[in-house]
Each structure stands twice: as structure tokens, then as C-alpha cells.
Amino acid sequence: MTRTISGNPMLGTHTGPIDLSRPHFVGIGTPMLAGLAQICAVRGAFVTGTTGTTGVDFGQVTVLREAGCAVTVGPDPAAAGSASCVVFTPADADTPELAAAGKHGVPVVHWAQVVNVLAGRLIVVAGTHGTTSTAGMLAGGLRELGQDPSFLIGTDIDVPGSGAHAGVQFFVTEADESDHALLQLTASAAVVTAIVGDHPENYDNLTSRMSAYVSFAARMRPQAVLAVNGDDPGCRHLAARLRTLRPDLRIRTYGYTVGTDVQIVGVSRRSWNSQVEVDIRGAGCAVMTLRTPSLAHVSHAAAALTLLTGLGFGHLAAATAVSGADTALAGELPSHQRRESHHQGESPRRTSP
Template sequence: MSKRADELNAELGKVHLMGVGGVGVSAVARLMLDYGLSVSGSDAKDLPVMDGLRERGARIHVGYAPENLGDADTVVISSIIKPGNPEYDEAVRRGLRILHRSQGLEATMRGHDRVVAIAGTHGKTTTTSLTAHMLKSVGAVPSFAVGANIPSLGTNAELGNGGYFVAEADESDASFLNYRPDVIIVTNVEADHLDHYGTAEAVHQAFVDFAQLLPEDGLLICCADDPGANELAHKMRQSRSDLRVQTYGFSDHADRRLSDARALDNGRFAATIEWGSGQEHILNLAVPGQHNLLNAAAALSVGIDAGVDVDDALEALAGFTGAARRFEFKGEADGVRVYDDYAHHPTEVTAALKAGRVMAGEGKLHVLFQPHLFSRTKEFYRQFASALSLADTVTLLEIYPAREEPIEGVASELIAERVEVPAHVFAPEAAVAHVVENAEPGDVIMTVGAGDVTYLGGRLLDALS
């Protein structure tokens, strides 16, 4: 990679990353540090990830100010950085090269023999984590960039000396079209991020455009159980005869077929997976849920394409313990287990709560949910209510706005009043007290959402104690 490091340094020079505390931009920063580039960065808050970057030699600032740019040649920005930010405006004034986070990541991908990009409305973080973990466990030494920290790998991004680069490809703003993949996994395609796309049709077209980026003899791996992903596989088989298209899932027509999904007595989850003539194996995972069996089947397909021995790949997948905020076990107190999940779309919430229901067994499932974005809540409040009705009790926080301004008439009550089990909306402290009051030994509590609800896991455990 030394030649590529020299090329990258000549291309980008000194790099300043704005929003460096975010998981996506921090991944780019880590990779650029691995390449030996001079790196600086800034964010509005001093987040834990920034300490690790400082230890690696990056010059990190809290707060945005023009002088933070120093003598940077290139600026990398996240999607939330807009005109009016003093550093962004200064970079424009100086005429510096400005790259979106995805463009910065794409620059670190070049020079690898095989780029694996993993996309989907949901499941892409776990699938990317499983794929990177599998390849690293079998000695393939991949480079990777994931939208969450992977405990088994100790980081969310790393430059390896193997030929593979495994990357989570974010569709939220269509920035995944900046990549040049050799292999694509699509876990599912559903209407989401309509604040960017406008229509469900535009979302589906973006995935078609993404698949079209594959070169001749590229590999497209799609989930046959998801109508959107399955339709994408069908379209690409018709329009690109030069591609290899594979499907996986519980559907009878899947190329890699899963069956007999089951929870084992030791807390693990398993299914039979078969393909071709006579290839039948057991997929045995430490992470719960049918959706994770699907994610692992996708990762296994990459391993097989990479020439990894099937038994070695299965053993590696069996050792995966999860990604941060993906049904992450936070602890147990007074006989109550607390889990945290990033789910913020109705399909994700349904999958997370189904897994929570299995973990609860004879106990009750209590969910503390924080809707993410006013636009998403407006679009999906009925579906969220249906998904949350899988719990025994539901406690909601107010909507986490992220980048959005409020929409009149859109609030968490839209969901709460349609949930079919007891549901209430509270401020954070009152929400914690309410959940703890209802929880009994043997029960499971889940904090669910893409906002700051994740920080309530520790408070729940303290209150239970």
C-alpha cells in the first residue's frame, strides 16, 4: 500500500475533516491516518472517538472556527456541514478542495483489488461488520469502514494489507454512487430518506444506478426475501448479462436458501443454508434474530466468492458478537437485561423487537423508543405504531430532530396513540423512571432509535440497581 499512500498524499495533501466525531467521518480519518497522511479535524462536541484520533496524531478541535483549517489542502465534510459553517465558508474562500465524506472514503478504497460495498435501507452495518470480521478472522487482512464500532475488531475502520476493502455504502443522500465497487450486497430496498429522494420510486432507482456501477463480471448479491432487493436482482439479470447475480434468503427461489431458523438453548441462533447440488451447512450465530441469519448468509456469499473455505467462513461468522448499537447488550440489573438498538425505520424496529421478544422468553419486553426525524415520523407513524405493538409496554421520547426543523402537527403522540399496548410519551428522566417501574426480574428493556436515546441505557441500569 506504500505506493497508494504516496499517491494519496500527493492527491490530497494535508486533510481537515469536519464533523470528525461522527462515525462516518471518523472512519475516513482513521484510514487516512493509516495511510500516513497529515490529518486534522473538528466537531461541535468533544466526543470519545476524538480522543482516539488525537492519540493517533491527528490535530483535533472542539467547535468550528476558520483557524482550525490550518494549512489544509483538502477538506472532508459530512452531510450536515452546510454554508454558514465558519470552517466551510473559509474553505470556500480559500478555494480548497472540498470532498464529501463518501468521496474521501472512495479515495482510500483505490488501490485495492476488490471493493465490496454493502448497501440497503437496513441491515448494512451488521452485514458489513460480519463480512469484515469473517475476512479478518480467516487471515484475509481486509481494509474496512463500517458505520459502527465493531467490538471484535476494536474499531470501525482499518487499513489492511490484503486485497479486499469492505465498506458500508450509505444510500441516505445517494452518496453511495461515488463508490466504484466490484461486489455489491443489497440487503433490502424500501422507501426511506424521502426528505432527500422525494418518492419511493426515486429510492429504488438510486439502487439501480448503484448496481450499474459494477464492472463486467462484477457480483451483485441481493436478499430474495425483500421485494425491493429481489426486484433489483431481476432487473440487473435482464439488463446486465455481463454481471453475476446471486440471491440469498428463506425464499424457495433464493440461490442460497435458508431454512429451519431456530433459537438454541445456549442463546445462539441457527439455520440450515444450502445451495447448488449437495451443499448444505449449519449457520450458527451469537447474534439474535432471523434478520441476522440473512445478514450472515450475505457475508458468507462474499467469503465463498473470495475463495474462503466454507467451514472456515462459517466458523468465523459464528464468532461474531455484534456491532455497537445493533442489539447491543448494555448490562443486567435486578434480573432485568437492557439492550440498545439503532433501529429507526419501521422494518428495523420490527426486526429488533422480534429479536427482543425471543430474548425475553417468558418475561416481558419493555421498549423505550425515540423517533428519528420529523419527516420520517410523518411518513411512517402508523407503521411505527404497528411495529412497537410487538412489545408489552412502550415509552416514547420526543422526536430527535437531527438536521430537521419541526413539522407542524408531527410529534411522538402520533405514534403513541396508535400503539396497541400501553404507550406514553415522557421526557428522558421521567421515561427512565416509568420503564423501571414496570420492569420485573426476567424482563428485557430495549432502548431503540438513532438519536440520543442510546445514552439512557446506563441510566436505566443505575435506576434498576
């Protein structure tokens, strides 16, 4: 996702209303900002952005320009100085654009603050491991269930620009605690995959890391759904604290551990596929067929299933949807190209199962 930075990256950022009519993105070539810029452009904003002069992903730049974004390779302080706001990731906090924004009184906002403005029913995937694959399974699963979710994933699914989409019913994103994005989001539903030691430059110990997750959960909407990994000690500790702090949250657990709400009871492999049997408390058994042999992805699929059933989707339909999640997302055009194809009477491109 975002690159690592030490210290508190939110110091000095804007705390008032955010005007997204003319946003300027610093580091627009990075996956999260590129995807967010695409979504803003599709929703009618005039988007400008700058990317570094080395390691430029010109495929990503081409997609952004085709979406209507004005992208400059190298610094462009003038564009930042005339923007309605400047959007950044903390790794790009020391740039001429941010200095120009300060000089001209342009609000500087963290990318997660923009997500909060754009999102209606926000679904956040957080945790030390597996956030990208879990977020992808959730977005693809929602599509298989007939929804049209917005999503912002920290990597391209296949073609450049495919890691983001401007939809309507939900907004699925992953959030990294390393850049404090987690603390800027107000979720209607969330997954926490694991809470273990990472990013020592920002967290002294597991206690300080746990505090970040508790603060995130404390910001969630009333009656929000929270799926946590019942196999992970950190997640179990988080759930225990939240049952006292936020008794209104609908906390659901998943994993191999006996007693979890969605328990993985069997995994069998055939070639590159995995067949996963789960026992869902109060509903019965279901089977997911995943096109991967990875046991880590088995856990991520269980996380997606747990959240989808927590949102009210039937367990059998949700299991089938997670099984087809990769097909639902892979091979599609970026958002603006899907829109143009639709206007030309074409069907959006999709891979065969």
C-alpha cells in the same frame, strides 16, 4: 450512520483528483468520519479535524488524537483553509470550514469520494436495513479467513475507534442512500439488504429510490459480485433490471425463499445462540452458529456468507468464518494502537471465544 439531510448533498463538491496528504475532516467526531480519519492517519496523512461543541464523544476524540490527528472542538476555519482537501458529510455542509475552503480554493469532498480513493477491492454494504451488522460480519468473516481487510463501519464495535481499520486485501464499508454516498462508490462486490420506503425528504417514491440503487450497480466493476436479498421485493426487482442492464455482474440471492442461491432452510435457538442451516446452490449445506437470537441477524449472516462464497471462498470455511466474525473484530485495539503494540513485540488484544 450519517445524519439525514434534504436535497442533493453532492452539488458543488469536487470532481477532480483528490489530494489526501493533509485532509481536514468537518464533523470528525462522527463514527464514519472518525474511522476514515483514522485510516488516513495510519496511511501517512497529516489529518486535522473539527467536531461540534455539544454532544462531543471525548473517547472518540482521544482515539483520534492518539492516532496523530489534530482535533479541535469547535470551528477552525484556518485549518480548513490550509488543508489539501476538506472532507464532510452532508449534515455538516453549512459550516465555517466549508466557507473557508471555498474562499481558499480548497477542494470539498464527500466522505465516500475519499473511500473510493483509498480502496482497492471495495466491498459495499447498502440497503434500508442491516448494513452495519452485515458489514461487520463481512469484515470479521474475512479476518477469520486469513485476510486483512480495511473496514469502515458506522459505529464502534466495542471500544472507541474499533469501527475502522486500515488493512490491505479488501475495503469493506457500508453506504447510506440518504446522503448519496451510494452514488459515489465504485464497488468490486456489494450486498443490498433491502429496498423499501425511507428518507422521504430525498426520495419521492420507491421508483426514485430504485433508480439510486440501479445507478450504484451500474458503476460496479466488471464481473463484480452482487448479493441481494431474495426475500425482498425491491431487491428482486433490482436483480431483474440488472440482469439486462449489467449481464456481466455475478448476481447471487439469499434468503428463505425457495430457489435463492443461499437458502436459509432451518433456524434453531438455544439460549442466546442461533444455529442456522443454509443450502448453497451447487455446493451443499453448511451451518452457521450465531451468538444472537435475532432473526434479522440470521438474514445478515446469510448475506455475508453469500458474498464470501461469491468471492471464491469455500462454503464450509465461509460459514465457519461468519460464525466467528464477532470474535474476530471485538475487543481489538484501534488500528494505530495495534500497529504500536506490534512494534513493541506484543500481540494484538483479542477476546476469548
